[in-house]
């Protein structure tokens with residue numbers, strides 16, 4: 522069932538996290554992340570959609586070495602799992618409209634998750 526997320530060229534990984542396994546995929550040179558980087562006016566970007574981490578301007582090897590960054594994005598994957606795909610996108614956008622990016626409660630949670638080892 523998890524297989525449906527996989528597409529050729531994606532890296533598939535499993536991370537152990539508090540007794541449950543998080544299955545995720547990494548897509549380099551993602552168009553979605555490219556657009557986000559342009560919108561946010563930043564160079565390197567990682568964006569989570571469901572179980573896939575979309576990268577722009579960073580290699581998967583470098584991304585995986587950056588434990589804090591990986592933890593942050595894994596937290597977003599859990600948020601997708603907990604809320605459901607479309608529900609989470611809706612809630613995330615509502616949070617962003619109300620509180621902005623930095624004070625978005627899902628970003629606050631993901632920043633806290635960065636410190637997990």
Ligand SMILES: [Zn+2]
Nearest residue numbers: 593597628631
């Ligand atoms: Zn985030």
